[in-house]
Amino acid sequence: MAMNEQWAERPATTSLNSMTILIVDDEEGIRDFLQRALNRLYSRVDTADSADSADLLLNTTQYDLLIVDICMPGRSGVEWMQQIRDRGNTGNVIFMTAFADMNHAIEALRLGANDLIQKPFRIEQMRSAIRKSLDHLRLTRENFVLQRQLASTPQVGLLGKSATIVRINQLIERIGPAPSAVLIEGESGTGKELAARAIHQSSGRQGSFVPINCAALAPELMESELFGHTKGAFTSAHQAREGLFSYADHGTLFLDEVSEMPLALQAKLLRVLEDGRIRPLGTEREVPVNVRIIAASNKDIAAAVQAGSFREDLYYRLNVLQCQLPPLRDRLEDLPLLVEHLIERLSRDLGMPTIQFSEADFAVMRQQPWRGNIRELKNLVERCLLLGMPAHDLLQGSVSDPNSNTLQVQGYPLDWTLEDVEYAHIERVLDAHGGNKTQAAKHLGTTRKTLDRKLQSRINDRA
Template identity: 40%
Template sequence: MSIRRTILIIDDDADSREVVREALEGKQFDFLEAKTGEEAIELFTAHDIDVVTCDIMLPGADGIEVLRHIKEVKSDAQVIMLTGLNAVDTAVEAMRLGALDYLTKPIRLKELRVVIDRAIQQKELTEERDEWRRQVARYSGRLLGKSPAMKRIFHIIEQAAPTRSTVLLTGETGTGKDQVAQEIHEQSRRSNKPLIKVDCASLPESLLESELFGHVRGAFTGAFKDRKGRFELADGGTLFLNEIGEMSAGAQQRLLRILQDGELERVGSNTTIHVDVRVLAATNKDLQQCIAENKFREDLYYRLRVVQIHLAPLRERREDIPILAQSFLERYSEETGKELQQFDHDVIEFFLSYPWPGNVRELQHAVEHAAIFAQGRAVTLHNLPEEITRMPVSSVSRAQDSAQIIEKYENSIVIPIGSTLEDAELEIIRLTLEKVGGNKEEAARVLGLSRSSLYRRLPKLAQNDES
């Protein structure tokens, strides 16, 4: 366990409370104790509790009332009910209210440790899910990943976005520089103002300055009227200059002046115009090499690189590939009206072995293609575009490197969005039983359940399978 967890022990018997403490000796736990239901509710409300063990028979509010209150305050709280009574009705009621498990006294220490470990694992899964949701909500689903490289980018965005500093985004084509620029703008104080995007590589040199800075009538052949440039259109907001390494020397000089003084003149005019624009720039070139070759101004480079964000190629952050692929699959599953849920093993293995020269953009297009042609609920290797599946990859060495990622994906269970907690639990039990060949004792061990807890759930599983 990487962080300390807090356990609330609720029992009016001091010896019983000591038994719980003894069972968890040597683990990274802090303990809080309550002798009554009222005291327990007060402690739970005042502290950040990870796991609760609660006796059914308490002075004042009984354990069922405490459980009901805890679940109302925090629906994902992990609560283990303890009782000296072998009362089926009480156990059913506790499980219906959301208890993680129900153990009878005298407590077997080994069994309690297993259930506590499962409670902590469930807590960690909940925290990971909540972090995922925060990430999706914060970054609008555009930026996803759990690699150290992506975590660093999230941190830089959070720190840099509220400022007005220029940001230089570097990285190969398709790594997501456009999405990062979008997120910086969305999280800035300028988010209610326009974000204007300019692809410097797509504009001829003769038109780039006019496009950026505007022109007046008669400035050149075809200039029949005054026209605002992108800087004026972005006034008060953000201007994103993509592929800035393609900018001409004249445009670089004009840009430097705007960054220094906030002033520009339209092409063909001597009238100075003041603008308030935050500049974000991106390139897939090595600008320092361009400086050495006298193709890019060094003073402009340092003006642009107040904050730099480098987006690593996808092949260098392979642990993000399953997350990104699953996100794209959900999107295109909805768009195609299919119920696609997962990728076959060999697809994930291929994804982790393939070098992705087109980076995230290529992965997205591959998943979109697969979603169009997939049948059933899983994407197979045959659904992927031929142009990538026939490309030779160094699969042996990469497969060895990625074995841990593949194993983690394969051993995961996909629960469709909209499933109830009960349906999710029954699906996990069903698939675990399949994995261990129907051995109920082994399934209980893998799931961290007592045998009695597993057997209580089997009738519902049978009913589910029949329906």
């Protein structure tokens, strides 16, 4: 499944080239051949000529993958795997054998083998089996981390105690269990995806919450991304793939920036909302899906309907339930709670000590236009953590006119390095563009790639 910007924030997981492998085979030629072929691809590749030798290695090293010959002197590979399974080893395993038969296949499956490779084999065949096995392991670990993160975040709703946020959280709790479509509107950075996640968490639906940013995908890719495709459906469709509707079955599909969806695709989305069935590209077969749709936009969709860029019938179909999120400047009483939450989260992510915001900081913050809303506030808190400076110093001379394209900046402290000045200027431009890195890079006269590199370098230096 192709990833978009909404999938960008994922927990850190082990990359495949850092995985460890143990090869267990009594044939020295096979061991040496595989070790040479795999050494440059993975961080550690060890070998053992028997189950006894492998036991000694397992006593000191935890391996991500075991590649085991079935027929060996003494204990066979199957017998040895059964014994280490009984001792609690649940690692991935690929079996090899020169005498494959149905009994071997059944035993391998019973022990949870990821693959059974018959000798002689091509190295490409083995590499493919290893990649699939380690990909499965990585996804399993990633899913475990995500489940833990969800379990440790019991709060459902938006953070805040202002009357507006209290009403929105009450609305989320009320409409959560309903199957109806929801349209969330609000400025960029107000937390539309957070609201959509909260609605999903309140729904009791057993499927996944699957977000997609319609503005981040090329129009020609959006249909296959949503509905999936068969092999050969188009030039680059080398294999069949399910779409996001299938991944969201019995769950929720969040269509962020839905106003950017092409008109032709809007008609197909309308048909899915009406019929509850999708048609993958390249097939006439329709597949039933049970998906709740939550759409969001930072533009006025009613105005887009009047302009002819958004279908009126789709608008009414999506706008069954509506949730309007306020800009940060209309809920300034929530600033202390939001800042406290962001400090706790960012200090943990950056590995830095927490800081305190003073009343002087909040006094200056209440005067800001906050065009980037919560996203801009997050950037400010992160900048305070990294630079070790109070918020009121960083905000002095920030953009005062929301309609101005010029950044009015006060002089920087004389003890700042050139790197400090550059980073502070980058952050101010980012804030001015609501956290949009592409627009900020254009404003700065550089590329998005260079901007990302400079930001990451600064984080690494301060970590």
